Amino acid sequence: MKRSALLVVLLSLVSGCIVKKSFVRDDWKTEDRSKVKRLAVMVQPLPDGNEKAGELFSRIARRYVNMKRDFLVKQEKFAATAAELASLCGGDDAIEGVLFLVPTVTKKDGGMEVSITGSLKRCGDGREAWTAEAAGSFSSKDDKLIEVTKTYVGELGPEVEPFVAPAMNVLRPILDTLPQPLLNEADQDEKISLVD
Numbered sequence: 001m002k003r004s005a006l007l008v009v010l011l012s013l014v015s016g017c018i019v020k021k022s023f024v025r026d027d028w029k030t031e032d033r034s035k036v037k038r039l040a041v042m043v044q045p046l047p048d049g050n051e052k053a054g055e056l057f058s059r060i061a062r063r064y065v066n067m068k069r070d071f072l073v074k075q076e077k078f079a080a081t082a083a084e085l086a087s088l089c090g091g092d093d094a095i096e097g098v099l100f101l102v103p104t105v106t107k108k109d110g111g112m113e114v115s116i117t118g119s120l121k122r123c124g125d126g127r128e129a130w131t132a133e134a135a136g137s138f139s140s141k142d143d144k145l146i147e148v149t150k151t152y153v154g155e156l157g158p159e160v161e162p163f164v165a166p167a168m169n170v171l172r173p174i175l176d177t178l179p180q181p182l183l184n185e186a187d188q189d190e191k192i193s194l195v196d
Helices: 003-015 030-031 049-069 143-155 158-175 185-192
Strands: 018-024 038-043 074-079 097-108 111-122 129-139
Touching: 018 158, 030 185, 038 049, 049 074, 049 097, 049 143, 049 158, 074 185, 097 158, 111 158, 129 158, 143 158
Parallel strands: 038 074, 038 097
Antiparallel strands: 018 129, 097 111, 111 129
16 A cells, blocks of 8 residues: 555544545646646535535535645536536636535434545546545534534525534545645636635
C-alpha cells in the first residue's frame, strides 16, 4: 500500500469515515493539473430523496473544495436523476470539469449511514481523473459542528439539520483525496472571490 493511501485510511478511521478507495490518474500532473481547474459540483441522486439535502451536500462540497483544495468551484447543482456531463460544462463560468458525488443515505438510530462515490470528470472527453469511495455511520448531531449546523439551517431551512453532521463527516475525508490543480496568478486572484 502506498504511503499516501495508508495516511488517507488512517485519517479516515480517526474521523469515523472510511475512505474505501481513492484513485488519481497517473498522468494527472502532465495532462489535467493545469487544464482542469474550474469545476461544477453535481450531487445525484438526492440524498434520502430530499431536495434540500441534495442542495446541502452540493453546497458543503463547493465550499469545502474552494477552501481546502486549489480548484475553483463555480457552480453547485443537485438532481434526482443523472445529469449529462456536457450539460454541465462550458458556459459563462468556463467549467472545465465536473465533480460528481453520488450519496446513499439511510436513517438509522438517531443518525445516518452514508456512503458516497465521487468522480472528477473533465469536460470535452469525459475522462475520469479521480475517483473515490467513502462510508460511515454518523450521529445527526455533532458537538464540533454546532455553528456549522446553525449556518446551514439558517440558509436552507430546518429540514437539513439532521443531514449536516453526516454530510460534513463523509464529505471532508473523501474530498481531501482530490488531487491539486496548478493555479496561475490570475487563477489565484479569481479563487479569492470564491471562498465564502
